[in-house]
Structures are given as C-alpha cells and as structure tokens.
Amino acid sequence: MDGVTDSAFRHIVALHGKPDITFTEFTNVHDICSGRLKALDSLRYSEVERPVIAQIYGKEPALFYQAAHVVCELGFDGLDINMGCPSKNVASSGSGAGLIRTPTLALELIGQARKGTQDWVAGQTLEQIGLKTKALEAIDHLKRGLQPAATATRMTIPLSVKTRIGFDRNMIEEWSACLIQGRPEVISIHGRTLSQMYRGQSDWEAIALAAGLIQPHGILVLGNGDIQSLREASVRIRESGTNGVLIGRGSLGKPWIFHGIQEVRASFHTGESCSAPPHVPNLEETFRIMLEHASFFERVHGPERFVRMRKHLGWYCSGFPHAATMRAQLVRTHSTLDVLNLVNQYQARALYSRGMEIPATLTAS
Numbered sequence: 148m149d150g151v152t153d154s155a156f157r158h159i160v161a162l163h164g165k166p167d168i169t170f171t172e173f174t175n176v177h178d179i180c181s182g183r184l185k186a187l188d189s190l191r192y193s194e195v196e197r198p199v200i201a202q203i204y205g206k207e208p209a210l211f212y213q214a215a216h217v218v219c220e221l222g223f224d225g226l227d228i229n230m231g232c233p234s235k236n237v238a239s240s241g242s243g244a245g246l247i248r249t250p251t252l253a254l255e256l257i258g259q260a261r262k263g264t265q266d267w268v269a270g271q272t273l274e275q276i277g278l279k280t281k282a283l284e285a286i287d288h289l290k291r292g293l294q295p296a297a298t299a300t301r302m303t304i305p306l307s308v309k310t311r312i313g314f315d316r317n318m319i320e321e322w323s324a325c326l327i328q329g330r331p332e333v334i335s336i337h338g339r340t341l342s343q344m345y346r347g348q349s350d351w352e353a354i355a356l357a358a359g360l361i362q363p364h365g366i367l368v369l370g371n372g373d374i375q376s377l378r379e380a381s382v383r384i385r386e387s388g389t390n391g392v393l394i395g396r397g398s399l400g401k402p403w404i405f406h407g408i409q410e411v412r413a414s415f416h417t418g419e420s421c422s423a424p425p426h427v428p429n430l431e432e433t434f435r436i437m438l439e440h441a442s443f444f445e446r447v448h449g450p451e452r453f454v455r456m457r458k459h460l461g462w463y464c465s466g467f468p469h470a471a472t473m474r475a476q477l478v479r480t481h482s483t484l485d486v487l488n489l490v491n492q493y494q495a496r497a498l499y500s501r502g503m504e505i506p507a508t509l510t511a512s
C-alpha cells in the first residue's frame with residue numbers, strides 16, 4: 148500500500164508472522180526508468196521479506212519492458228502490475244484502474260513486462276536496453292543496499308496483475324476474459340469498482356465468479372478486500388474458491404496479523420476449519436513491537452523521514468486506557484527516542500496509578 152507498506156513495515160510484519168508473499172508499494176515505471184532516487188526507495192526490501200514482489204504502474208509499454216529488467220536485476224521474486232489504483236492522478240491518466248477501460252493497452256503492458264523479464268533471463272543488461280546514466284547509477288545505488296545474493300541468478304520470475312472488478316460497474320466477466328489472454332501467473336482481485344474507491348463492501352461473489360472463470364486457465368486467483376484476521380481469510384478462501392487472499396488495511400497497527408498462518412495453512416491440508424484464536428499481543432508487547440518498528444524505520448529511511456513513521460505510531464494506539472492521548476502525543480514525535488520516552492512515561496504513570504514504585508529504568512527521559 149502506497150505510503151504505508153514501506154520496507155520497514157514489511158520487515159516488521161515478516162518478523163512477527165510471516166505472510167506467504169509480500170508486495171512492495173507501487174512504483175511508477177517512469178520513475179524507475181529515469182532513476183528518481185526518492186521514488187526508488189519503494190523498491191527497497193530486506194531478505195526476511197522473501198518472497199517479495201515488486202509492484203509497478205504506468206501506461207507506456209516501452210517503460211514496462213525496461214522496468215521489468217530493473218525489477219529482475221534487483222532480485223525480486225515476482226513482478227506485479229497495478230491495474231487497480233483508483234486515485235485521480237493515477238487512474239485518470241490511464242494507469243492503475245484506468246487500464247480497465249483500455250484492455251488492449253493492458254494486454255500490451257503485460258506482454259512487454261513479460262518480454263522484459265525473459266530478455267533479462269537471456270542475459271540482456273540494463274546498459275543494453277538504453278537506460279540513461281542517471282538511472283543506472285540510481286539502480287546501482289539501490290542494489291548495493293540490498294543483499295549480494297539478491298542479484299545472483301538469472302531466473303524467470305512470475306508475472307501478476309492486481310486489479311478491481313470494474314471501472315464504474317461490475318464487469319468482472321469481460322475483464323477476466325481479457326486478462327486471461329495475457330496469461331499472467333496470478334490475478335489478484337479487489338472486489339470493488341474504481342468508482343467505489345474504498346466505499347461499500349468488497350464483492351466476494353464477484354471474486355468467486357472470477358476465480359471460477361480464471362483458474363481453469365492455470366492462473367491463480369487471490370481475493371482481496373476487508374479482511375481483518377486470518378480466520379476471516381480462511382473463511383473467504385474456502386467460500387470463494389480462490390487460491391489465497393491479500394490483506395491490506397487489516398495489517399495497519401497490527402503487523403502481527405499473520406501470526407499463526409502455519410495453523411491456517413495446515414487446516415487447508417486437513418480439510419478442517421481453522422480454530423486457532425487470533426494473536427492479540429498485550430500492551431507491553433505492542434509497545435515493544437512499535438519501538439522495534441520505529442527504530443528499524445529510522446535505520447532504514449533515516450531520521451529526516453521520521454514524519455512518515457508517525458501514522459504507524461498512531462495506528463498502534465487503540466484498545467487500551469488513554470490510547471487517544473497516547474496517539475495524539477506519538478503523532479508529534481521526531482525520533483525513536485521520543486517514542487521511547489512517551490512509552491516510559493505511559494508505563495510509569497500506569498504503575499503509579501496502581502500504587503507501585505516506579506523503576507529507575509522507566510523514568511529516564
């Protein structure tokens with residue numbers, strides 16, 4: 148999710164209940180091919196996230212060909228094309244969910260992205276596809292920040308598409324028939340139209356219908372929309388017949404949401420419904436994970452970008468006494484140290500109100 152699931156967040160998610168696959172935020176193909184360093188930040192990842200899929204968006208076939216090379220060169224495990232973003236500046240220019248209206252172009256983008264990954268496997272280099280020096284330097288800079296093993300083998304990576312059920316109406320049958328022609332390995336479907344944005348509810352009947360149409364062609368289908376827990380995920384998979392689901396907003400402030408995924412997976416093998424209760428960390432554990440997240444964010448993205456961490460801090464604050472006050476304070480912090488001080492003050496006050504002595508380690512600020 149753009150502006151949310153950055154590499155620091157994905158790293159914390161991977162540490163506290165690793166999902167089967169992870170997607171980066173979407174990155175514009177133009178930014179990739181022109182080497183805009185700041186935009187390329189969204190293509191950072193750490194090894195613990197694997198398998199990690201890079202998501203790209205845009206509308207120029209030639210740039211998809213080049214961007215596919217870059218994604219392979221950076222060592223990603225898959226390439227995903229965004230055909231679902233409803234935001235005005237993306238969709239109205241014909242990218243993201245705007246592509247639902249231009250099926251021929253959508254197929255051309257898939258074709259060029261696939262050709263890009265295949266030509267890269269065949270040995271073609273970034274220099275050979277005509278990327279400018281600025282782009283080559285930016286990509287090299289990003290590569291050096293990743294693990295060396297990331298770029299070792301020239302292996303074909305799967306290509307996938309993430310989309311919605313339609314533009315201004317549910318047209319999943321026609322749209323599925325179109326996407327099938329592109330033969331992506333996976334199609335992920337958010338059960339809303341572009342016009343709905345995030346309003347109403349995800350239409351899981353439409354997703355189930357799409358799964359039935361798409362899967363016979365050997366293409367996997369992942370459903371998406373409004374899932375808040377692994378248990379809900381398990382029910383949705385069974386009822387819709389999809390091969391899996393994607394969880395987005397349900398992970399905000401809950402990077403542990405995938406904790407227990409092994410039990411869910413096992414329940415599919417045994418055919419029994421998953422009965423494991425959801426993992427709910429206590430307040431101490433929540434604060435510990437929040438601090439770990441803040442600290443990792445600062446290390447990866449630098450203290451000057453800490454403002455971007457604030458929304459995550461706010462999302463951690465719900466369901467405990469004085470959460471709103473704590474949230475209001477946390478969204479004004481500038482560093483992990485600020486966060487640590489607030490946590491210490493909160494815990495000291497909590498102990499004091501229970502009539503207990505305040506340990507010296509908690510009072511340092």
Ligand SMILES: Cc1cc2nc3c(=O)[nH]c(=O)nc-3n(C[C@H](O)[C@H](O)[C@H](O)COP(=O)(O)O)c2cc1C
Pocket residue numbers: 148149150151171172173202229231232309337371372373374393394395396397
């Ligand atoms: C702030 C925000 C940013 C998003 N950015 C992306 C994105 O970059 N790529 C993408 O495929 N979907 C993006 N989405 C859509 C989500 O991936 C997901 O399809 C949608 O939120 C519905 O699933 P959920 O109910 O599990 O969140 C974004 C959603 C939100 C709220």
